[in-house]
Amino acid sequence: MKLLRAVVNFDSARLLSVDFASGTALIQGSIMYNIPENNVLDWENIHRNDLVLQQVMAHPNRPLSFHSPTLFAAPQHAIMRDYANRYDHQNGLVMVLHDRDTGFSDGLSFYRACDEAHFGRYEQRLIRAVMPHLQEALKLNRQLAIPSASVPAQGALLIAQIDGNIQHCEQQASGLMQTEWSDWRGARLPAALITALSAPGSTGYAGKRIVVTCSRINTLLFLRIMPRSPLTRLTQRELEVACLYGKGHPTKAIAAQLGISPVTVRNLLQNSYLKLDVHDKATLANLIGGRLS
Incomplete structure (x- = not known):
């Protein structure tokens, strides 16, 4: 990001790998620059209202510049105006590429806090030139990580609402869940897991192939998933x-x-x-x- 900032003037940036296969956005990986990590959960909660996402998904491989106060001016887009103001995303530049190998969509976003600092054609040409190389670098990093891709000692992370709707799911967590429930696709927790976690005094779940530990913060469940020995x-x-x-x-x-x-x-x-x-x-x-x- 620092290298990119040397040629593109931006205040913050984000690189996301997102799985849309289940009909909702499940973030598989994120790299943030000057953006708080809780932005991932905030965006996942409101992504269905995001006009930027709708436009770039309708036209992949095409950069999109936008001015948040203008794009989200209508009353029904108040939630997106609040989101843009909270993170100082007054102007943005976004491009999305689909990765056929992983099935994920990789999106690069640049943001400026100044209301008048619009992104122009020069920045659009630049992101169009850079994005394929950046995606290839991500793919190489994933391949290099495969030999050491063992589940972390504390378990792979999955975050869900108490009603079972998934907010964030690491790739390793998704793979482990599918070893236990082969037809699971990731939008919600499996019914058996919801039932187990809802039991009084429950701190987790022990299945045939995985063990899940759970901690709760307000309405969020933080699940750590490990393969069962x-x-x-x-x-x-x-x-x-x-x-x-x-x-x-x-x-x-x-x-x-x-x-x-x-x-x-x-x-x-x-x-x-x-x-x-x-x-x-x-x-x-x-x-x-x-x-x-």
Whole structure:
């Protein structure tokens, strides 16, 4: 953004990757310059009223300059005037490109706070020239991130209203949700998850493939989603034996420690191998190590 600002005079800027597949805007990634992070949620809440979005989506690959007080002058657009004033978006320049590989729409926006500082044809030509290269850079960054795209230790983030309407969903969170509910498309939380989170004293959800923890701030639910460990398929005794065996203890020592026979230890290990679909001690040790780390 700083490099772009050297050739385009703007006060703030935003680069969003948005998924419109569900009929609503789900932001998959954002880069902000001089814009508060809560802008993402604010825009998602009002995007259906955004005339700028409607115009650029109707004419992708075409830059659009706009003057907010003029564009949103009609009484029915008061919510957009308030939004533009709150973030000092008096003048804007926007361009959207669709990415066939990801299915997302990538949009670059420049804003100026001064009412008279309109964006002209020079800036439009510039954003048209820059945007394809910027989108290609985003794609390369996503590809480079794939080898290390493990879910963060605290879980992938999804933000929803208490009624289940989703406000923000990270790409990893979306992928994890679809492992649990294959037909889920992302506009609302699945009914089973809403029911679980609505139960008195609930702090989350444990499914077949994911675990969800939940914290609430006013009317928003902040969900952290993690893949469920395959070790949950084991009984408590199978888990005890697998942990000791994975850490290198021989079967006779495990039997002595747990007060069971070596034959029982071997049977429990065989059951664990079948349930976890592993075939050697090294793979089992890796699973155990992930649990203990």
